[in-house]
Amino acid sequence: MMRLPWFKHRAPRTVAEAAHILAAEGKGAMLIAGGTDLLPNMKRRQQTPTTLVSLRRIEGLKQVANGAGLTLGAGLTLSELVALPQVGARYRALHQAASQVASPLLRNMGTLGGNLCLDTRCLYYNQNEDWRRAIDFCMKCEGSTCWVATASKRCLAVSSTDTAPALISLGASVRLVSGQGERDVALNDLYQNDGMDYLARRPDEILTEVSLPDLAGWQSCYWKLRRRGSFDFPILGVAVAVRCATDGTVEDARIVLGAVSSRPLLTDAGPLLIGAKLTDEAIAAAGKKATSAAKPMDNTDLDLYWRKDVVSAFVGYALRELRGEDMSATRRRVGQHA
Numbered sequence: 648m649m650r651l652p653w654f655k656h657r658a659p660r661t662v663a664e665a666a667h668i669l670a671a672e673g674k675g676a677m678l679i680a681g682g683t684d685l686l687p688n689m690k691r692r693q694q695t696p697t698t699l700v701s702l703r704r705i706e707g708l709k710q711v712a713n714g715a716g717l718t719l720g721a722g723l724t725l726s727e728l729v730a731l732p733q734v735g736a737r738y739r740a741l742h743q744a745a746s747q748v749a750s751p752l753l754r755n756m757g758t759l760g761g762n763l764c765l766d767t768r769c770l771y772y773n774q775n776e777d778w779r780r781a782i783d784f785c786m787k788c789e790g791s792t793c794w795v796a797t798a799s800k801r802c803l804a805v806s807s808t809d810t811a812p813a814l815i816s817l818g819a820s821v822r823l824v825s826g827q828g829e830r831d832v833a834l835n836d837l838y839q840n841d842g843m844d845y846l847a848r849r850p851d852e853i854l855t856e857v858s859l860p861d862l863a864g865w866q867s868c869y870w871k872l873r874r875r876g877s878f879d880f881p882i883l884g885v886a887v888a889v890r891c892a893t894d895g896t897v898e899d900a901r902i903v904l905g906a907v908s909s910r911p912l913l914t915d916a917g918p919l920l921i922g923a924k925l926t927d928e929a930i931a932a933a934g935k936k937a938t939s940a941a942k943p944m945d946n947t948d949l950d951l952y953w954r955k956d957v958v959s960a961f962v963g964y965a966l967r968e969l970r971g972e973d974m975s976a977t978r979r980r981v982g983q984h985a
């Protein structure tokens with residue numbers, strides 16, 4: 648049985664108190680929300696914080712505010728998020744992404760903030776300590792070599808969050824709060840293409856809320872590829888948001904890929920659609936463009952060449968759904984999503 652290492656546990660009631668503790672404890676401290684990713688990582692000794700600062704008692708992190716758009720507290724569980732009628736009605740990509748994270752039990756514990764700050768994943772890293780010691784560890788944790796690409800100076804672990812691609816396609820921004828103040832950043836700017844240093848968030852900053860703009864006139868959806876529909880991480884996520892004129896001409900579009908890089912990828916495929924209608928030809932061209940951006944590595948489930956090839960098909964499914972085709976049978980069969 649894998650046991651947790653010893654750690655100090657702090658349970659503040661306000662964001663200000665949490666920020667104060669985080670700053671005072673320094674490098675050894677980490678935030679914990681639902682713990683569904685961090686605690687397994689600690690059991691495997693991938694992450695060994697000396698202090699955990701729990702966000703679970705901070706009621707302020709559960710707030711939902713309607714305005715021109717929608718503001719969501721980072722402490723909302725994914726189940727609470729999916730149950731919000733505003734999310735289902737106006738931000739479908741987010742609803743579909745959150746409802747496909749892990750399993751119902753994990754969604755009852757796992758939070759929006761934790762999902763956005765989720766550690767990157769790799770077959771050589773998400774193993775127990777003995778397994779990793781047998782290969783002399785790897786660059787991301789305790790070692791010096793990247794076993795996925797031995798000449799690589801950079802860790803290529805995969806960004807595996809489902810909600811981040813969806814929220815980037817919806818133009819979301821996040822608020823980061825520390826003892827030094829607060830700042831709002833576009834969610835797309837929160838991520839860096841580096842499996843070890845994957846967030847542009849300082850260790851003393853707490854992600855407190857996610858803001859979505861008013862997206863009247865936009866439609867969106869999220870398609871996820873995974874081996875088992877019951878609870879697997881994505882091996883490809885495709886989030887698409889499109890605004891069309893009344894005659895069907897695309898006025899604006901964003902196509903974001905997840906799980907094919909160390910960060911969610913906002914591709915050039917969206918702008919390619921602007922001024923066109925969602926014809927088969929335009930959809931195929933967008934799929935081709937998105938495929939060229941995808942850089943899957945041999946460090947997660949299924950064959951990497953096949954995973955790159957299917958990007959085009961998944962972009963196609965998403966765009967066809969948004970142009971009004973009934974894709975429910977394909978969604979059930981390929982995406983394993985009702």
Ligand SMILES: Cc1cc2nc3c(=O)[nH]c(=O)nc-3n(C[C@H](O)[C@H](O)[C@H](O)COP(=O)(O)OP(=O)(O)OC[C@H]3O[C@@H](n4cnc5c(N)ncnc54)[C@H](O)[C@@H]3O)c2cc1C
Nearest residue numbers: 680681682683684685749757758760761762764809854880
């Ligand atoms: C079997 C299994 C299957 C899974 N499948 C999926 C999946 O399909 N898709 C998916 O996206 N995830 C999946 N997960 C991962 C995880 O369950 C979810 O991503 C969940 O939303 C994480 O949220 P949490 O609150 O539990 O995060 P935690 O584990 O508490 O924290 C995760 C990380 O985020 C940091 N953090 C948490 N909250 C904040 C905050 N407010 N500000 C700054 N940093 C913060 C923590 O310090 C930690 O580094 C799976 C996990 C398991 C065990």
Ligand code: SF4
Nearest residue numbers: 769785793794802803
């Ligand atoms: S990509 Fe390389 S350095 Fe990163 S976790 Fe995998 S093996 Fe380790």
